[in-house]
Amino acid sequence: MITQQEDRELVRCRRLIEEKVGWGRSDNWSTQDFERLGEQIADQTGVSLSVTTLKRVWGRVRYNSAPTATTLNALVKFIGYTNWPHFKGVTQTGEMISEPADVVSVAVSEPASPVRSSGRSRWWIGAGLLVGVTTVWLFFLNYSPPEPLSPNDFSFSSRPVTKGIPNSVVFHYNAMASPTDSVFIQQSWDPSRRQLVPKNGHDYTSIYYYPGYFRAKLVVGRQVMQEHNLMIPSDGWHVAVIHEPVPVYFQPNEVIRNGVLSLSVAAIEKHNIAMQPHPPIVRYRYVRELDGLRADNFTLETRLKNDFKQGSSACQNMVVTILCKNEMFSIPLSAKGCVANLNLYLAGHFANAKSTDLSAFGADLSQWVDLRCDVRNKHVRLFVGGKKAYEAVAPNSVKDIVGISYDFEGTGSVDYVRFSRPNGMTVFEDNFNSSEIDSAH
The missing domain is CATH 2.60.40 (Immunoglobulin-like)
Structure with a gap:
């Protein structure tokens, strides 16, 4: 179990990390935010922390044990400390260390209360300080960084x-x-x-x-x-319930019926997957080359709904992701009362509902909702239910589109999906009239 003192230090560690990344309050972080944090920590420290581990540290997943030493050391290295004991020591003295973890630093602290000292004592203290400063000076004078790897x-x-x-x-x-x-x-x-x-x-x-x-x-x-x-690439539509370490897969004849792509609650529960208290995430994904369709000029049209609104799934969260080569457009939808938790990403443009009005992405998702994404020369316009919801410029370099992904909290349905060029030419379309993919080129 973690002590009260260490719990306070962990709170401070989390706050410093939140300040460093600058993504706003962690209460509103999405799974994608924790994934990005894990990537940054790995790039800076060489230690990989899973999304589940990070969510446990931030209290988003219940876990009664204390974080491991490896986890704690990686977290504090990310904000410039050598290891967890170093961070605790600095926390206790109230001193802030800004050097990278691999730089040697020397801290000189005064006694906690004034103490009378003789001239000889002061001489020894002065000599000690001189030796310490000289040692550090010689270290940096003789230090040469290692040759960069090629x-x-x-x-x-x-x-x-x-x-x-x-x-x-x-x-x-x-x-x-x-x-x-x-x-x-x-x-x-x-x-x-x-x-x-x-x-x-x-x-x-x-x-x-x-x-x-x-x-x-x-x-x-x-x-x-x-x-x-x-x-x-996927072989047609790939349907899975996200589960670690291995997802649960479903066959096309279980999900494509009567012109709709839909995974029923009964089919999910048949695989011993509980819908409560934490609903699963159902993912529909289609991946292949789309005849050179570019992310700076295209139109996506789709119709979808959420099929589960019970217990903790009242928000009916869903995300439509347009998959590009090393880039993406991530468009969220939720019940109207839950838009405060939404995050939007458009090929380099990020918007958080805490600082941006994303209320137009709230809808009655128990009914069919039309979503449209128009991109012309990187200028993005998004429409929800036929009304313009948002527009921005997608700043990142142009990439080819390679597919689409739907993530539903609980489960959901897709009525159709269509990608087209600005001239109206359809590149990919599926109306789910059969288990076969309808595509036009």
């Missing part, structure tokens, strides 16, 4: 072993030039998918449970030495 000294490639999902990928790598044993292969941007591999090894096989477009990385210490794109 990506040219490393190699990294991959090969999927099959089609469809799940899919194993064999990574081939050469990290013999690494000065450390801290060599990792990371599946994607998600640091929880980072695995320590032998420095002298050459092959590592990893499994992908969801289709998507990924940026695989070879990481040495804290530095990404090599990375490349990796696309895992």
Whole structure:
């Protein structure tokens, strides 16, 4: 169990991290925010903390045990401390340390209360301070930072072993030039998918449970030495209930009926998945090359609804994600009373409901709702129920669109989806009239 003193220090640690990332109050952070935090911590410290671990630290998931030493050390390293004992010591003295964790620092503290001292005592104190300062000066005078590693000294490639999902990928790598044993292969941007591999090894096989477009990385210490794109396409619509460590999959004949893509509550419960007290997340995802459809000029039209509004699912949260090559558009919807928790992301443009009016993304989601995304020369206009809800410029570089993903809290339905070019030409369309995909080029 964590002590009251350590609990106070953990509260302060969380606050400093929140101030560093600048995403507003953590009470309103989404799962994607915790994923981004995990990625930043891994990039800076070399330690991967899963989304579940971070949610436990922030009290978003119940957990009676104290965080591990590895977790605590990674958190405080992220904000510039050497380790958890160092952070606690600084907390107790009220001193702030701003140097990076790998820089040697010397703290000189005065006695807690005035003490009479003789001239000889003062002489010894002065001599000690002089020696300490001289030692530090000599350290920095003789210190030379290590030579930066060259990506040219490393190699990294991959090969999927099959089609469809799940899919194993064999990574081939050469990290013999690494000065450390801290060599990792990371599946994607998600640091929880980072695995320590032998420095002298050459092959590592990893499994992908969801289709998507990924940026695989070879990481040495804290530095990404090599990375490349990796696309895992879906075989039609991929339907799953998100579950760790392995999702629960469903077949097309279970979800595509009568012109609707829909996973029923009965089908979910048949797999022993509880709907309460915490409803599952149902994901519908379609991934493949869409005939060069570009993210700076396109139109998405879709109709959807949420099919579960019980207990803790009163907000009926859902997110529609337009998948691009190393980029995305993430569009949230919720019940009208829950819009304060929404976050919107449009290829580099981020909006949080705490500081931006996102009330137009609230709707009666027990009924069909039309969603439209129009992008012309990076200018994005979003429409919910036929009314303009938001507009902004998507600042990031142009990418190809490779699919779409629907995430429903509880479960939900999709009536149709259509991608088209600005000239009206349909690139992809599915009305779910059968288990086959209707597509036009």
